[in-house]
Amino acid sequence: MTFEPPGIGKPQAVGQPERFGRYRVLRRLGSGSFATVWLAHDDLLDTPVAVKVLAENWAHQLDVHHRFMEEARILRQADSAWLVRVHDIGTLADDRPYFVMTYADQGSVADQVARGPLPLDHALRLLTEIGQGVTVLHRHGTIHRDIKPSNVLLLSSPVGQRVLVADLGFAKSIDEASGFTAAAGTPGYMSPEQSVLGGDIDVRADVYSLGAVAYELLTGRHPPAPPVSAPPSRKRPGLPPALDELVMSALSPDRSLRPADAQAFTDRIRAIRMAPDLPSGVPWWLRHRAAVLRAASVLLVLFTVLAGSTGASAAPGVGFKHLRDASGRIRLAVPGPWAGQVQTAGWSPRELGIASGDEPGLLAATDVAEWRTPGAAVSGVFAGLLPAEAARGGLDSVIDSAPCSGEPTRRAVRDPRWSGEIWQWGACADSGSFAAAAIRAKRTGTVLYLEVRQPEDRRDLVDQIVAGTTVQL
Numbered sequence: 001m002t003f004e005p006p007g008i009g010k011p012q013a014v015g016q017p018e019r020f021g022r023y024r025v026l027r028r029l030g031s032g033s034f035a036t037v038w039l040a041h042d043d044l045l046d047t048p049v050a051v052k053v054l055a056e057n058w059a060h061q062l063d064v065h066h067r068f069m070e071e072a073r074i075l076r077q078a079d080s081a082w083l084v085r086v087h088d089i090g091t092l093a094d095d096r097p098y099f100v101m102t103y104a105d106q107g108s109v110a111d112q113v114a115r116g117p118l119p120l121d122h123a124l125r126l127l128t129e130i131g132q133g134v135t136v137l138h139r140h141g142t143i144h145r146d147i148k149p150s151n152v153l154l155l156s157s158p159v160g161q162r163v164l165v166a167d168l169g170f171a172k173s174i175d176e177a178s179g180f181t182a183a184a185g186t187p188g189y190m191s192p193e194q195s196v197l198g199g200d201i202d203v204r205a206d207v208y209s210l211g212a213v214a215y216e217l218l219t220g221r222h223p224p225a226p227p228v229s230a231p232p233s234r235k236r237p238g239l240p241p242a243l244d245e246l247v248m249s250a251l252s253p254d255r256s257l258r259p260a261d262a263q264a265f266t267d268r269i270r271a272i273r274m275a276p277d278l279p280s281g282v283p284w285w286l287r288h289r290a291a292v293l294r295a296a297s298v299l300l301v302l303f304t305v306l307a308g309s310t311g312a313s314a315a316p317g318v319g320f321k322h323l324r325d326a327s328g329r330i331r332l333a334v335p336g337p338w339a340g341q342v343q344t345a346g347w348s349p350r351e352l353g354i355a356s357g358d359e360p361g362l363l364a365a366t367d368v369a370e371w372r373t374p375g376a377a378v379s380g381v382f383a384g385l386l387p388a389e390a391a392r393g394g395l396d397s398v399i400d401s402a403p404c405s406g407e408p409t410r411r412a413v414r415d416p417r418w419s420g421e422i423w424q425w426g427a428c429a430d431s432g433s434f435a436a437a438a439i440r441a442k443r444t445g446t447v448l449y450l451e452v453r454q455p456e457d458r459r460d461l462v463d464q465i466v467a468g469t470t471v472q473l
């Protein structure tokens, strides 16, 4: 949520207009504090565009009108590949101004981080590009003042995605900002000096926000209110110490301790990215955060979906529950006592650093929220589909860092329907045994990634879970 000066609210609801000038309106993309953004089509140049229109209830407020025009001017003048580009500007019949921008067709960085912490190399690439966008603004003599993941949009490009820094609604010229400045920004991302009414700010306010964005991309959460005392590695062990140092210095309440500007911050991110020993991927215990959060939001957690408990296929003393994921493709047989909480909403192998969208996935555990916590006394099974090419190199290509200390026992899957391998650690972080498996259906070639956590080190249970698993095409 954006912190707004008193008296500022959301724009009034408006119906869908047909056109803004030559731009044919397709649909509404969203509304901010002062404006609504529409997806439109430029029929003359045959290209989609985003059109930002000042809200009716603010059209006669001179300072808001001025700020809106200023946003368009800065973006036009800066004219950078790392910023949203402004192509045109106009006025509606009722005198409201609008400006026409590049349409960012891949959502925002906030959408990505909502799925969980990002693989390190991906997070560093995004930070480099965001830093370049903010550097362009600083060179132009502008402080953004509201850098956050939802204001960083993504555009598809021939080599993947490109970052576009957007929403300069609070931007201020460096010359004006040294005097009296109204408080503005978004809690969680704004520097301590921005929340002081009348305080003076400089480009280092944006450096603080860059630090906050870095913290969120790495840990999945924005930092606590300043002063921030724990580095991101506290939440995500294994990060390079130089990255911890950079994020903590950017988040320093004393701005003289921060990197001098966006350029200095970005140069240090680049140097960390180039280090030969940079770890990749996301530690295994962070992977399911996204799935758990998504499940919580759609209330899929906390009950067993398809019951039908039977002891027919069980090991002595163990009754199995048969479960199915939301897509209906994965079926699992899980020891009944472990299936107290079930989340069926899928997962994203992207969180393992594998290029892929959301895939079917299922987690059944005694406590789904603790699944990723090392040392937690949790038992259960996770199963998620993998793109076939991702597992071609076996488990080596899926697990990038050892989830437990010591060497696992490795064995091939012996099952009439599945091939693949299982790695099993007998004692994992003092919390029982952990097994990981990448298994390929012999008939269809479908690949499934499995994890089993259990208090004892029973191979027979892992084998039975594999044997009780089916995947529909």
Ligand SMILES: Nc1ncnc2c1ncn2[C@@H]1O[C@H](COP(=O)(O)OP(=O)(O)OP(=O)(O)O)[C@@H](O)[C@H]1O
Pocket (backbone or CB within 6 Å): 002, 029, 030, 031, 032, 033, 034, 035, 036, 037, 050, 084, 101, 102, 103, 104, 105, 108, 150, 151, 153, 166, 167, 169
């Ligand atoms: N160029 C664009 N391409 C695609 N979507 C855009 C573009 N510009 C803005 N949007 C989307 O339009 C919506 C409104 O954007 P806007 O910048 O007006 O406000 P906001 O950032 O959501 O809120 P606030 O200004 O209050 O912080 C957002 O969902 C944003 O992602």
